[in-house]
Amino acid sequence: MSEHLLAFLYFFILLTAFVAIFLDDLLSSFISLSVTGVLMATVFALLRAPDVALTQAIINSGLVTSLFLVAYSRTQRTPPPAGECVECPFWLRWPGAALVSALFAAVLFRGLYVFSGERIPGSTSAHYLSQTLEETGALNVVAAILLDYRAFDTLGETTVIFTAVFGISLLLSGGKYVHSGHGLSFIVKRGMALLTPFILLYAASILFLGHLTPGGGFQGGSVFATAAILICVVYGTNFEAARISPKSKETFEAGGAVLFVFIGLLGIAWGGGFLANLSGPFSAGTPGSLFSGGNMLLLNLAVGMKVGAGLSSIFYTMIKILELEDDSWPS
């Protein structure tokens, strides 16, 4: 049953990806791509990877689509007339796409049988699944891998977002534009006011329970960023900047990085090594309680601060330069 459903979903993933590539209208491509993201999230959830499913659903269908839309508003709206546009020749496009999707489909359908097979004893995955609770004190194995076994990689990943924010702020420097939209209508503003506390509560629960349930710093921070983006769109950027100032976002982001590195150095000071968890100054706690898993709660908080503040300030910077143009549009 699950295999058939997966095969069905794979087919539609390939279909929507094809549609995204071959449509001439960029806006329709974005919509199609976000559908691909939702289907991928469903596949991840069916394959029992709820952490990845959460990330996929939030990042790909929410944040990436909104960033694409902002970028789209700054670019050429219609495709250039035929002849001027240098594109991949038709005879190369279809066979190329068919080849890539055939390979992709082969890998995906092979995956259907790999994951139902036996786990190899002595492999790293078998070790993680059996020893995680003992070695880290966290119930969520994925969080333990991200924040304990591979915490140094996570530091590198969050630095990528840090660099992206730097680059976008440097290129666009949206803070100097004072223009702002007035936001959407009264109905949407009231409705958003009703929903915001629940969105924030959900984000906080994903973030702070990351070591117990699916989720963690990346996912929780992205939901926080989504809330900030929604406030930006619904109430106008000046309202958002008045409530959460861009300066405080920068402080939060840098604070997250400092907190992460500080926790790492604490491990060295204790004699355990960089980012040492249980061999460092942290205790495992009672499995299943909030204060368990050693430094994972703090690391989740640090990653969440970085991701949330970083992504929302990327969006703020990009939409700020968009609203400069918005005044010249007919209203």
Add this chain to the structure above:
Amino acid sequence: MIPLLRFLGGISIFAGVFFSFAAVVAILRFPDVYTRLHGGTKALSGGAILILLGAMPYAGGVAGALKLFLIAVFFLVSNPMASHAIARACHRRTLANRPIDEKRRDDV
């Protein structure tokens, strides 16, 4: 009790699928933005909410059913808001009264 609820849930899911199908037909066949929006919102307020309510007896426990109910309430709040925002934006950009596709307009 549970079998009866599951039966009702099944009927609700079928009704939801019907609403989703009707919404797809509406988006394809209706002539301009407002009517298409009217059809498109039915996919969520009719389709998704009915399917979620229908899935409640199958969720296995009160906690799961309550979660589905909360998701349905979230849709009920957010979907009219979103379609209102879209309709208003179309109205402002004066797209609304223009038929999307002249050829399609003729055969409706």
